Structures are given as C-alpha cells and as structure tokens.
Amino acid sequence: MSSHEQALASLVSQLALSFDGAILGVALAYAAVRSFLKFTSNSKALRKIRKAPTLRVSDLRSILDLPQPSDENQNQNLDQDQNQKLVIVRGQVEAKSAIDGNWRSNVLVAHESGDKAVIVQRIQTCIYNEWKGFFGWTSDLRAIFGRSWREQESISLRTVPFVLVEGGRWPQSDYVIVNMDASRHPLPLTTMYHQLQPIDASPYTFLQALFGHEYPVGLLDEEKILSLGKEINAVGICSSRNGVLEIKSCKDLPYFLSDMSKDQMVVDLAFKTKILLWSGIVLGSLSIGVLSYAVVRNWNRWKEWRQHRQSQQQNHAASNGDAPLIDADEEAGDVPDGQLCVICLMRRRRSAFIPCGHLVCCQLCAISVEREKTVSQAGLGNYPAR
Structure with a gap:
C-alpha cells in the first residue's frame, strides 16, 4: 500500500470510529438509503425494458401508427411528436450525410487504424510514480489530496450525426435518426488503439523524486470508435417529426446504445437489482446495529456524567452548609x-x-x-x- 493510501485509510478509520462509531453508522445508513433508491429506479427501468417491444427499423411506423412516406399529404398533423413510445430498435450504424444524398459523406476517420466511424473517443491517461521520496518529506494531506488537484485523464470526443438502418435492405430501407443530445449513457465503442508511452526524465524530475514530489512516468493513449456498419441496439423514446423517425435516450433507463440484446439487458439489470436490494438490507441492518451501540454507549456516558455532576453539587452544598439532597x-x-x-x-x-x-x-x-x-x-x- 502506498503512502497516500495508508494516510487515507488512517484518516477514514479515525473519522468512522469517532463518537463510538456514530459516524460509521450514519455513513452506512446513507449508503443503505442510496442502495434502496437505486434499487427502486432499477426496478422501474427493468419493468419498462421488459414491456418495450423489440423492432426492426422498417416496423417503427406501424407501431407508432404513423402514415407511410407515400401518404405524407394525409394526416400531416400526426407527425408533430404526437406519438412517442419506448422501443428497442436494432440496426446498422450509418452516417446521416449518406441519407441526405450528399456526394461527400461526413464521417470521421480513426487516427491510428484509419477506420471510418461516427464517434471517435481519444483518452490520454498520465501515470505518476508511487515513491514517497528519498527524505520522506511528503505530507499525508498532499498524498491524499494532491492527485485530485492534478488532472490525470483527458478525454476528447468527436461525433457526427448518424442513423440506424436495417441491414441487408439499405439503401432502400427506412432509417431512424439517433439523437445524442443530453445522453450520458455508456457507448458501445470498440478499442482500436491502446499503447503505453514512457516519459523521458529530466533534471527537474530528479529533484521531484528526491524531495518526494510525484512526477509522470508514462502516458497511456487509447482510441475507441463507433464504426460504420456496426450492429447495435437503441433503447429509447421513438417519435416522428415531419415524417422522419427519431430516437432519443430516456434518462430513467441505464441503456441507450448497446451491443446487448433485450434478454441480455433484462438479465443484467435483474442481477444488479438483486445486488442493490441485498446491499441495502445488509447495510441498513449494520447501520441500525452500529447506531444502536453508539446511542447506548453515549447514553450511559451521559448518565455517568449526570451522576458525577449531581454528586459534585451535593458535595458543594454540604461544604457550604446547605441541606443535601x-x-x-x-x-x-x-x-x-x-x-x-x-x-x-x-x-x-x-x-x-x-x-x-x-x-x-x-x-x-x-x-x-x-x-x-x-x-x-x-x-x-x-x-x-x-
């Protein structure tokens, strides 16, 4: 265990055991409440995913009760976000520029592999040394909070508008636009590049190491993409705007774009729900026990203090000639x-x-x-x- 981990463990243990474990009991109670709240939200999400139908792109118009593209002149008022449903759509990733008929597709190209994609994520992580220094002058507070002040990871994300099309029927099939606005869900990205590059030492690095200051020793470079033609599932709210289908994420669901099928999502979410339920029960029981012990201990201490104070008052009254109790x-x-x-x-x-x-x-x-x-x-x- 490194120096900052030892200092952090010592500080946390002292805080947790203060007031006869009352702080630890409150922390366990807070964790139990958080577990029950997450259990409730995951249970609702599980019920929604179970009820959501799994469709192909060509079947979306029928389930949304929307007119076909040939009937756009009829019932145009139905195409103004009047019908929205939670669905699971499976399709292939394609750039939206190809749907618009542009002769020059607006796609991204991975820097290292050269593959075409609609999402490119570049992550650079700086790795620092774990040595305390020759003189051991690193303070515990700097060891605990020093890394939080320094940004260790930089993430750059580039995206272009893209759609989902039905595989095997493109370009004649329908399409659904993927709306990524306000989506914080994990993306089904594929790692295309992963390399650790060492950082050359300098005279200043020697001084940093001598006096216990952390210095960078390596740079981890990763590149992840969402490539064209990849089969994925989109779980979200599907609607139509001016005859164009669009799907956007639902903030109540933990999935949006995923490689998993509906059955895999249900199994994964059901397992997480059970874990959260039992975690809440165990943490709640522990918090009740710890808080009860802390309350009894502090109550006994208060009674002893009160008896001691009464005895002091009686002795003081007796020394002054007053009638004792x-x-x-x-x-x-x-x-x-x-x-x-x-x-x-x-x-x-x-x-x-x-x-x-x-x-x-x-x-x-x-x-x-x-x-x-x-x-x-x-x-x-x-x-x-x-």
Whole structure:
C-alpha cells in the first residue's frame, strides 16, 4: 500500500470510529438509503425494458401508427411528436450525410487504424510514480489530496450525426435518426488503439523524486470508435417529426446504445437489482446495529456524567452548609432496626464519624451534628478560658 493510501485509510478509520462509531453508522445508513433508491429506479427501468417491444427499423411506423412516406399529404398533423413510445430498435450504424444524398459523406476517420466511424473517443491517461521520496518529506494531506488537484485523464470526443438502418435492405430501407443530445449513457465503442508511452526524465524530475514530489512516468493513449456498419441496439423514446423517425435516450433507463440484446439487458439489470436490494438490507441492518451501540454507549456516558455532576453539587452544598439532597431510600420506610439512625430513628445510617469510624446516623443528622459542633466551638472561642 502506498503512502497516500495508508494516510487515507488512517484518516477514514479515525473519522468512522469517532463518537463510538456514530459516524460509521450514519455513513452506512446513507449508503443503505442510496442502495434502496437505486434499487427502486432499477426496478422501474427493468419493468419498462421488459414491456418495450423489440423492432426492426422498417416496423417503427406501424407501431407508432404513423402514415407511410407515400401518404405524407394525409394526416400531416400526426407527425408533430404526437406519438412517442419506448422501443428497442436494432440496426446498422450509418452516417446521416449518406441519407441526405450528399456526394461527400461526413464521417470521421480513426487516427491510428484509419477506420471510418461516427464517434471517435481519444483518452490520454498520465501515470505518476508511487515513491514517497528519498527524505520522506511528503505530507499525508498532499498524498491524499494532491492527485485530485492534478488532472490525470483527458478525454476528447468527436461525433457526427448518424442513423440506424436495417441491414441487408439499405439503401432502400427506412432509417431512424439517433439523437445524442443530453445522453450520458455508456457507448458501445470498440478499442482500436491502446499503447503505453514512457516519459523521458529530466533534471527537474530528479529533484521531484528526491524531495518526494510525484512526477509522470508514462502516458497511456487509447482510441475507441463507433464504426460504420456496426450492429447495435437503441433503447429509447421513438417519435416522428415531419415524417422522419427519431430516437432519443430516456434518462430513467441505464441503456441507450448497446451491443446487448433485450434478454441480455433484462438479465443484467435483474442481477444488479438483486445486488442493490441485498446491499441495502445488509447495510441498513449494520447501520441500525452500529447506531444502536453508539446511542447506548453515549447514553450511559451521559448518565455517568449526570451522576458525577449531581454528586459534585451535593458535595458543594454540604461544604457550604446547605441541606443535601436525600435519596429515596433514606426516607422513612422499611429499614431494619439495626440500620436506623440513632438520632431521628427514621432514615438509614449513611455517615461515619472521623476518627472513631462509628456509623450511627444518617447523612442529614450527621451534617446537623457537625454544624452544631462548629457553632459551639465558635461561641466558646469568644470567651476567655477560666
């Protein structure tokens, strides 16, 4: 384990165990609530995907109750986003420029492989050393938070408008435009390039290593694409605008463009739902146990503090000559004769005299005797001895 991981583990353990584990219980309760919320959302998404029909591109117009392209002059009012349905469409990726009839297709070309694509993602990850330094002067706070201040990964994403067409029937088949706006779902990209390039050291790098500062040692370069002609499934809201079919992502679903079929999505989502359910149950049970233990411990500590404070107040009142607070068992009651106060014969014997050590009277009577003794000694002191 590296230095910053050790410092982070120590800090987290100290925070978690503070207040007799109350912080840990609250954290577990928060995780349990998050698990139950995700379970609820995933359950709703699972029901929606199960009900969603799996269609080909050519079958979309029939299920949306839209007129065929030859009947565009009739019922034009139906083509203004009046009918939207959640569907699963399978088709091949094609650039939208090819649908528009442009003689020059607007597509992207992968930098390393040269393949044509509609989405190209380039990821560059900088890898830093894990050495603490020759002198070991790296502070724990810098080890914990230093990497968050530095951007280790840079991602560049290029896209062009694209559609899904029915394989084997293109270019005569219908098409559906893929609307990528406001979509944060994972994309079915294929890795075409993956290489780790070392970074040459410099004199400044030697100083960084000597005093424990992290320095870059390598650059991981990756290139992922969504190539033309790839068969994918689109899960989203399909609608028609001016006779053109369009599908966009649904924020309540964890999938949009995917390589998985409907059955694979259902199995994957059902497994995640079960994991979230049992995680919420286990974390909730642990949080209840930890919080209960913390509450009992703190309650006992508060009771001990309160009793200690009451005893201090009683001692202070007794030293000032005030009447102390008498416990309930010192009041008149069923007290054996041998334990009754010899002065009042009502309360239990509580106080012993010093230096003889005789236990003969209760606390209230002992204070009265001590007070009378003090007064008498003070009165005799005003007269000269004869």
